[in-house]
Amino acid sequence: MKEHMMKTIFAKRLFDGENWLTNQKVTLKGQIIESVVSIEGISDAQAGHMEVVDFLAPGFIDVHVNGGGGALFNHTPTIEALERMVAVHAQFGTVAMMPTLISDDYEIMSQAHQTVCQALKQNMAGILGMHYEGPYLNPIRRGVHNESKLRKPTEGKLATLLEVSRSGKLMLTLAPEQVPEGFIEWLVSEGAIVCIGHSAASYDQARQAVMSGARGFTHLFNAMTPLVSREPGVVGAALQTDKPTWCGLIADGYHVHPASMRVAIAAKGCEHMLLVTDAIQSVGSDEKEMPFLGKKVLRSEGKVTTEDGTLAGSDLDMATAVRNTISLIGRTPAEALQMASLRPAEFLGIEHHFGRIKAGYRASLVALSEDFFVQSTWIDGRKVWG
Structure with missing residues (x-):
């Protein structure tokens, strides 16, 4: 009461x-x-x-968060893990999130799907839906994703995993060159927000994905073909402005150089940039070493890496991302706050409920x-x- x-x-x-x-x-x-x-x-x-x-x-919205407070959603795809993630990230201003599942076996995907559907049915505060980061990614640009978990969408089980979109928001990050023709259109028709990421696509392939309905680029610059003189790559496609697409930025000072972020924002505009954390379980935890998808990751000076130095998600929170956007990138406080709240809300189509104090x-x-x-x-x- x-x-x-x-x-x-x-x-x-x-x-x-x-x-x-x-x-x-x-x-x-x-x-x-x-x-x-x-x-x-x-x-x-x-x-x-x-x-x-x-x-x-307005409270912050994180569309790419893998864990927090010692809980990684892949390791424990449970209601308790979601509650822990929400509670920990609330300390840093996050009021709504898309819990993210890194490429994994169908059984883990199914457990995570059932958990998020349960959370949505219970109207769990802070949970908007789900983000599948993979498994339809390109091994060449896999980053920390386990190559053995990557695959092409041939199984008929996928339709069941899209039911999240019936009661909440559903994001799916994929490499467009790894999926068959018509697949992106089908996902969009099923209510999914398709994002391009972990991709070795050419500029033309990425543009075709956008024309097919993709409207997000997962952690811009990271794990995608770069913009170079004769091949603009995925980055070049992401920075186009003729179609409404949004780019996620991990503004921790490690994933992307501040100068690159400044150039991207100058080309694309702040209104189509989202601050994301890509946080793993280290955020809100004191651990310096932790398990991560069968590997050991090390935490030091605000970043988390595998033992060979590969970035393994991030140790970033949304409030720090806002501060970095102001201090490292040179954006105004209003722009930084919008990139953490209103812009993610617009990307998800919930801007009439979140992102404003009205x-x-x-x-x-x-x-x-x-x-x-x-x-x-x-x-x-x-x-x-x-």
């Missing part, structure tokens, strides 16, 4: 997803923002009846310090951190 009571937050400064405002009273009713009203200020007596924050922004939107918010460290997080109207 308490979850449906009115709650009020007074924000001395507020970014509503588009505009900067001061002295705003935000009223929450259940899971929804009921009103956002400008007031001159509050008295000490009024402050006792509401939460007072210095800076309020009446009728989900009450999923983050209170930040002036230097963009998280102080409090609300998911669906419930304070879960701070």
Whole structure:
């Protein structure tokens, strides 16, 4: 019953997803923002009846997150793992996520699928759907993915794994050169958001995938053919602007050089760039060494690698990605916050519910310090951190 009571937050400064405002009273009713009203200020007596924050922004949306707090979704595709991931990433401002399954056997894919479907049926706070990163990837650009788990889509079991799209969002990262003609169109018709990644495709192949309905590029620059003088590759296709596509950026300073991110944003525009973490179980954990898909990964100075130095996902959180977007790439705070909230919402088609602080939107918010460290997080109207 308490979850449906009115709650009020007074924000001395507020970014509503588009505009900067001061002295705003935000009223929450259940899971929804009921009103956002400008007031001159509050008295000490009024402050006792509401939460007072210095800076309020829309909560962050992470469409590519593999784990957190010691839990990797591939290792434990369970409800408990999802709960752990949501709780840990909420500390860093994430209010909604697409738990991501790295290329694996059908049995693990099936378990993960059933778990996410259960979470969606239970309206688990913070879970939007599911992201299959593979297994239809190119071994040449596999990165840390296990080559033995990669395959082409020949099995008839795939249709069952797409049922997530009936009740939530479904992303599928694939290499277009590894799938048959018509496959991307079929996935799109089944409700999947198709992303290009871990691909050795030519520019023409990648462009054809976009024309067939693909609308995302997974971790731009990483594990894809680069842009060079006579072959623009997947990167060149990603930076085209004639079709509405979005690019994920891992802004940790390790996956992509800041200059490359600046060039990409100059070509594509911030409005089609998403901040993603690609986080593994190290985020929110103190472990320095951990198992990862049959290998050992090492954590040091903000990155995680296998023993041979291959990047194994990331040790990044969304709040750090926002700070890096401002300090390393030189974007404005508004652009960085949008790349962490409104842009992912637009990519997923949920921009009428997330990414803004306005009446009728989900009450999923983050209170930040002036230097963009998280102080409090609300998911669906419930304070879960701070």
